Amino acid sequence: MPLDSQILLLLSAFGAFNGLFIAIYFFISKPKDLSNKFLGAMVLMISIRVLKSVLYYFNSEITKTILQIGLSACFLIGPLLYFYCLSKTDQLKEQLIKWPIHLGGLILITLILGLIYPYQNNSQLWGNVLYKIINYVWLFYIVLSSFVLAPKFKNVMQLKLKTDEETIWQLSIFAGNFAIWFAFYTSAYTSYILGAISFSFIFYIMALIAFFKHQKNVQKLPIKYLDKKIIEPNAQPLISQLNYIMTEQQLYKDANLTLPILAKKLTISTQHLSQLLNDNLKKSFSFYVNEFRIQAAKQLLTGEKAMKMDDIAQQSGFNSQSTFYTAFKKISHTTPAKYRDSKI
Structure with missing residues (x-):
């Protein structure tokens, strides 16, 4: 493999592999906050989606099962972002449809669709129709999430209140999710691997934000006199x-x-x-x-x-x-x- 291809592989796969470890961290971290579980699941789904793209870009002969798993994971990214935003704003219990039923229904649809119409025998269906539907479902939940976070966006834009680290963190996760969606959606006009590279770049930025957020949250010992x-x-x-x-x-x-x-x-x-x-x-x-x-x-x-x-x-x-x-x-x-x- 040429050197430039090796560098491209490293950059595109960096975020995905690290995302898997970060997802595990959010699942097992304490306190066991439900929002962390949603965030961990979202990062996991994005990592699977990105790994699929990396594998396909460097080896177009990969099994169709991997392609199906990658697109199935992509179908759940938007909903998990939405549930994360709801849990962070304490609106999860206010929904008409309880989140386990909502999320469970989406997972069930994904499993049934994959069993009835496997990618192996329906590559045209997955590559054209379902690919577009999955991306638009992702966008739909991004829009729903924007409504949930609208008060925070309003405060930041109007500079009415001092923006705290937690708000910056939540808005950054939302913006990063939208940026990854946009990179994948426009890959037909740019490069197929751009979405994976974007995730690596956003992952690095989010890691820096998380680091500084942690540093500010470290309790300093009060000065004693x-x-x-x-x-x-x-x-x-x-x-x-x-x-x-x-x-x-x-x-x-x-x-x-x-x-x-x-x-x-x-x-x-x-x-x-x-x-x-x-x-x-x-x-x-x-x-x-x-x-x-x-x-x-x-x-x-x-x-x-x-x-x-x-x-x-x-x-x-x-x-x-x-x-x-x-x-x-x-x-x-x-x-x-x-x-x-x-x-x-």
Whole structure:
């Protein structure tokens, strides 16, 4: 094989092989979040689809069974992206058709179609009609996913709220999925192997985003001022005043509330407030504020008027829906939807 072909093979297969390992990681990683399972399954389906393309590009005589498996996997990529977006926005339980039935039905259709019309005996059907249907089904679910993520896109485009790492991650997964679909869809006008190369490139970009996301999520040890720790008799009046201000002025509803702003309201230095939170209350600033926000969210969740999760998050002081879900689960050990259901 010529050197340029070897390089092309390496670039096109890089994402697919690594995608298989990443898919396994999402399946076994803790906490066992359902969204990670959907993401892992999606990455697995894309990897199988890409491997099929790589094998066919470098050896057009491969068995038709491999081609059928690759296209069958492609049929499930869009739905898995859709379920991932639903689970990340806590809308999975709000669907008319439950996701196991929805996804199970699609898998059943794929299996039955493959058994009745195997690629080996129906190459024209698979290569023309079913190939187009599969790609348009993928696109259809990409469009559905865009509606699910529409509030996040709106916030980013209008720059109304500060975009958090989780939102960037979700939008990047969506954009990457669409880019891979577009590369495969336009391969007839460019190159058949372009879709595989695109996946490798996107995989590399997503790996970098995941790395930086992990780095930012690593909890830093709070700075201790052991020689200046506030003694309890002095700390208690400050804590009472702090709780009073947070409750009466509802400062937690400000999504842009910062440690310096709160310290100014309390008429103490930022360092002094940091000491009070870290050393006396044993809480970080964000955790302390989020406790008030979650309490307000719980009242809205169980109120007489049914509200959308996005509205509840905004009225409680969160700058995005994903931040709201993460904080709610961390503090209450359940999701907002499950909490609301438990109170009905």
